[in-house]
Amino acid sequence: MSETIFTKIINKSIPADILYEDDEALAFSDINPQAPVHFLVIPKKPIATLNDLHSDDKALIGHLYWVASHLAKQMGFAAQGYRAVMNCNEDGGQTVYHIHLHILAGKAMGWPPYQAQLKTL
Ligand code: 5GP
Numbered sequence: 001m002s003e004t005i006f007t008k009i010i011n012k013s014i015p016a017d018i019l020y021e022d023d024e025a026l027a028f029s030d031i032n033p034q035a036p037v038h039f040l041v042i043p044k045k046p047i048a049t050l051n052d053l054h055s056d057d058k059a060l061i062g063h064l065y066w067v068a069s070h071l072a073k074q075m076g077f078a079a080q081g082y083r084a085v086m087n088c089n090e091d092g093g094q095t096v097y098h099i100h101l102h103i104l105a106g107k108a109m110g111w112p113p114y115q116a117q118l119k120t121l
Contacts (some may be wrong), residue, residue, distance in 0.1 A: 006098040016031075020041075025063055041067045043063075048099070068101055084101055085101070
């Protein structure tokens with residue numbers, strides 16, 4: 001997999017507002033926030049898309065969600081709620097090919113994200 005901007009953030013060769021770090025994961029504020037709170041939780045292991053997960057990555061993905069909930073409690077929006085979403089490939093809206101969990105909070109999120117157009121016969 002070719003290097004992405006997130007590898008540079010992991011290596012600290014470019015700056016980011018880092019919220020959490022351990023041996024396996026990193027969380028940092030999104031540079032272009034789409035909600036009052038918007039950060040990304042990424043594995044340090046470079047995995048391009050959800051489609052590239054192997055069975056031995058299952059615990060790692062669980063860990064990303066644990067980091068998200070840990071930060072939600074620490075930052076004080078856990079009870080109010082939040083969106084945790086991973087985009088995959090073009091139709092999913094993925095632009096950086098190093099998997100990342102978006103955490104969005106601080107306002108009520110809309111659902112569904114796509115409203116199918118109703119056909120009138
Ligand atoms: P995607 O569209 O792949 O699901 O999400 C990629 C996210 O990464 C976007 O929300 C975008 O704003 C964020 N992003 C892209 N480049 C950078 C960067 O250099 N620093 C930070 N902090 N976020 C970035």
